[in-house]
Amino acid sequence: MKYLCLVYSNEHTLHNSPDSPEDAECMAYAESIQGSGRMVAAEALESVQTATTVRMRGGKLSITDGPFAETKEQLAGFYLIDAKDLNEAIQVAGNIPAARVGCVEVRPVRQLNP
Amino acid sequence: MSAETVKARVEQVYRQDSRRILATLIRLLGDFDLAEEALHEAFFIAVERWQRDGVPDNPRAWLVSAGRFKAIDSLRRRARFAASQPMLIAQLEELEQGQWSDEDVEDDRLRLIFTCCHPALAADAQVPLTLREVCDLTTEQIARAFLAAPAAIAQRIVRAKAKIRDARIPYQVPSRAELPERLDSVLRVIYLVFNEGYSASMGAELTREDLTREAIRLGRLLMELLPEAEVMGLLALMLLHESRRPARTSSTGELVLLDEQSRSLWDAELIAEGCALVEAALKTRRFGPYCLQAAIAAVHAEAPTAEETDWPQIVGLYDVLLRAVPSPVIELNRAAALAKRDGPQEGLRLVDGILARGDLTDYHLAHSARAEFCRQLGQVEEARAAYRRALELTQQLPERRFIEARLAGLQ
Numbered sequence: 016m017k018y019l020c021l022v023y024s025n026e027h028t029l030h031n032s033p034d035s036p037e038d039a040e041c042m043a044y045a046e047s048i049q050g051s052g053r054m055v056a057a058e059a060l061e062s063v064q065t066a067t068t069v070r071m072r073g074g075k076l077s078i079t080d081g082p083f084a085e086t087k088e089q090l091a092g093f094y095l096i097d098a099k100d101l102n103e104a105i106q107v108a109g110n111i112p113a114a115r116v117g118c119v120e121v122r123p124v125r126q127l128n129p
Numbered sequence: 130m131s132a133e134t135v136k137a138r139v140e141q142v143y144r145q146d147s148r149r150i151l152a153t154l155i156r157l158l159g160d161f162d163l164a165e166e167a168l169h170e171a172f173f174i175a176v177e178r179w180q181r182d183g184v185p186d187n188p189r190a191w192l193v194s195a196g197r198f199k200a201i202d203s204l205r206r207r208a209r210f211a212a213s214q215p216m217l218i219a220q221l222e223e224l225e226q227g228q229w230s231d232e233d234v235e236d237d238r239l240r241l242i243f244t245c246c247h248p249a250l251a252a253d254a255q256v257p258l259t260l261r262e263v264c265d266l267t268t269e270q271i272a273r274a275f276l277a278a279p280a281a282i283a284q285r286i287v288r289a290k291a292k293i294r295d296a297r298i299p300y301q302v303p304s305r306a307e308l309p310e311r312l313d314s315v316l317r318v319i320y321l322v323f324n325e326g327y328s329a330s331m332g333a334e335l336t337r338e339d340l341t342r343e344a345i346r347l348g349r350l351l352m353e354l355l356p357e358a359e360v361m362g363l364l365a366l367m368l369l370h371e372s373r374r375p376a377r378t379s380s381t382g383e384l385v386l387l388d389e390q391s392r393s394l395w396d397a398e399l400i401a402e403g404c405a406l407v408e409a410a411l412k413t414r415r416f417g418p419y420c421l422q423a424a425i426a427a428v429h430a431e432a433p434t435a436e437e438t439d440w441p442q443i444v445g446l447y448d449v450l451l452r453a454v455p456s457p458v459i460e461l462n463r464a465a466a467l468a469k470r471d472g473p474q475e476g477l478r479l480v481d482g483i484l485a486r487g488d489l490t491d492y493h494l495a496h497s498a499r500a501e502f503c504r505q506l507g508q509v510e511e512a513r514a515a516y517r518r519a520l521e522l523t524q525q526l527p528e529r530r531f532i533e534a535r536l537a538g539l540q
Contacts, residue, residue, distance in 0.1 A: 101249055101296045105249070121296075123297060125295075
């Protein structure tokens with residue numbers, strides 16, 4: 016089963032707290048998941064200031080600057096993993112280095128039934 | 130065999146084993162709703178079959194097997210609509226009888242408890258789900274016990290089951306490494322059930338025996354399956370509190386404080402069992418907050434009169450407890466014990482310290498403790514104000530009457 020692990024963090028503290036992970040640690044962790052065969056994809060995101068929100072309404076494209084919602088914590092990156100069950104996904108999510116300064120939302124991927 | 134005898138036997142097996150059979154069916158079928166449906170169908174056909182063929186040697190295995198066949202039938206009917214069903218049916222048909230041996234069945238009960246108390250489920254769903262699936266209380270009974278609408282309870286249970294299925298919460302006993310954290314969640318659920326029964330938060334009665342009974346039953350089951358120190362501690366704590374229940378309310382339903390309880394009404398058998406468990410748990414050296422609270426309850430239980438209570442030991446145990454789990458409620462309880470040891474002015478100083486920090490300002494027991502200390506110190510006006518604040522904060526009728534009586538007694 017696939018789980019999307021969404022990493023949220025306050026952007027100001029993500030890189031400035033004593034527990035903040037370095038890029039090298041994040042890379043190493045992603046590689047270790049890759050090694051265990053559970054990695055589908057993972058990326059870190061640029062700051063939320065670079066976000067653009069797009070909507071299609073009545074055939075008309077609407078484009079706004081910024082994220083879809085203003086929140087204290089922003090989406091900083093994601094891991095798409097393959098795990099046996101929620102317990103295994105929680106293990107992977109809990110060890111994401113950024114979980115020490117932010118939080119990780121774990122969402123099962125829904126199978127589409129065409 | 131007469132129809133009556135068979136029916137009585139089926140009912141007996143239901144009472145004794147329905148939760149075990151359900152736990153195994155959930156493992157085999159991987160779905161709570163399908164397993165519940167299969168369980169009821171299995172008991173339904175047992176009445177007719179056992180009358181015709183006699184009661185089987187192992188009724189539990191017979192019922193698991195019958196439930197499995199019923200589930201296969203039901204999946205076949207659904208298979209016309211869902212493409213994934215044939216594979217599950219094939220898996221189910223291949224299962225051997227050996228896959229529900231008695232040993233597995235005991236593990237299944239533990240799996241069921243850990244799944245219902247999984248921390249990924251909403252906290253307010255864990256309690257009703259456990260009472261529904263593990264204790265077989267109906268939604269209506271749970272709703273009555275928690276003074277909630279049955280529809281609201283049913284919805285929490287439905288949502289929790291949907292999350293178990295859709296997020297794939299596994300049906301398993303956690304590994305050694307995960308156990309402490311996961312066990313906490315199970316113990317917390319049991320303790321919540323007990324507390325609600327021991328000191329109902331609202332309504333006309335002080336205690337709800339049905340809930341304390343279920344909590345103790347859960348505690349005994351967990352103890353039988355997983356005799357960890359904290360499991361012993363929680364069971365001991367519940368037994369020791371329960372031992373005092375007959376003495377906690379007067380014949381007219383009024384609240385009786387620990388000091389004033391008639392100790393001859395305490396249940397000596399429960400006290401003996403509780404104290405033995407505390408001792409065994411403390412010996413493991415792996416004890417935690419539940420053992421420490423049980424040890425405090427045991428010191429009270431062993432005092433022949435209120436005056437002979439070993440307050441220095443109780444204060445010492447609260448000190449250890451407070452280091453293990455810093456909490457303002459424990460600080461408040463420690464203040465009450467310290468007041469017994471060193472006098473009400475010491476208790477008042479500690480309670481005022483807690484309230485000055487902004488903790489427990491909406492907790493009625495903090496204000497009634499303050500009122501009590503002030504009353505003992507002859508500070509009548511202060512006591513009156515604190516009792517009034519406590520009265521504003523509690524909904525429970527016996528507690529309200531108790532505070533009103535104290536207010537009336539202030540001169």
